[in-house]
Amino acid sequence: MASAIEVTDLVVERGKRRVLHGIGCAVQAGSVTGLLGPSGSGKTTLIRAIVGVQVVASGVVTVLGRPAGSAGLRREVGYVTQAPSVYADLTVRENARYFASLYGLGAGDADRAIADVGLAGAAGQLVGNLSGGQRSRASLACAMIGAPRLLVLDEPTVGQDPVLRSELWAKFHELADAGTTLLVSSHVMDEAGRCDRLLLIREGRLIGDDTPDAIRAAADTADLEEAFLRLIRDQEQAVAR
């Protein structure tokens, strides 16, 4: 299967600190890939490098066959930042319509995206008056409008109630079945099982890159959280030796 994202030897430095230490990975087209790791592990930095807003020290990031951040990708990649990046002083509908207009799309496309994230009832409300979960769904809607080939979502399910979270994951798989590639970061391990494939990151290094089942099998446990812990322990022992 073709790769939507290919990362080779990616090194990122922030100030004098090295945040990513030579990451290499690939994300299959039409899959839901989870990027998992504790807070501060470098998830957001890797995501920013993939959408092309991060200054990188060295390495290559290729997205849909082109260098990350190239102008042609701006219609193909949808990006949802960790903090909901929508205008708090506009309504949900006004936000969606503005982002639709950037892609040359109209009010109908904006309304469809709002309905897709379950916000049709709140479309006329100011984003600033919404709950945290609703706000991040408004932000998600704005990224889905352009029907991008790649959706990069930085912790989109934080603060969502379990029913909605489940609906969002169903939506992600529906999009993937239609051919969209999704890269979804999370620090919640119970979401890892919903992904087709997992990238496990810790302290700026990739410590796992496989399907959830394969990771469970390799670590010899049914629990992904436990599997993650064992991977970390194995890695630390390897370093100590």
Add this chain to the structure above:
Amino acid sequence: MSLRITFATAGRILRQLRHDRRTVALLVVVPALLLSLLYFMYDGAGGTFDRIALTMLGIFPFVIMFLVTSIAMLRERTTGTLERLLTTPLGKLDLLFGYGLAFGVAAAVQGAVATAAAYWVLGLETTGSAGLVVLIAVVNAVLGVALGLFCSAFARTEFQAVQFLPVVVVPQILLCGLFVPRGQMAGWLEGTSEALPLTYAVDALIEVGRHLEPTSTLWRDLAVVAGAAVVALVLAAATLRRRTS
């Protein structure tokens, strides 16, 4: 650059403004109120009031739009909307000209209200037409927007952003000829004032005060102010980085 996206962005910024009724009220009413204050300060000294009020009609939009824009742009940076916008088909100039256009429209409303109040309520008299005064006010506001956008690139917080007001705006007000006629300043100060765009805006207003028809000096002055605004917008685009560390 895309006209469609520029206009969509200007529309979005005006919509944001519309939801903030208090800001709209302050934008529209405050300059007129300050002019009234001047009117009572210079009670009976008609000529002095005319000179100062005319200059102020150019300075108010410049200062106010500088402040409003630096904060608005800083908000785009801190809330992550800027980072996101730069991953969409929006061009940097679409965003910056969108701001110029939106706040230019706001300045036209503000300038019309302030100028109407000055002429009809406070009895301001000029030889030239009030329409030219509004035009100069709008061009000045766009200059304020452009400098605000440029300066906000060097500020990480709101505290830093407002500090650029005394650095960038106040010297221009001090040297524009309002307090001391520029001809009476020391040579190096007069020279400095000639390098500052607000000087030309005030000069243009003085031309309106003296001449019935728009003079060639007035058009030259306006061209300098508009040119400075465009240069500042392009510099602002140059400081806007798609990739940050």
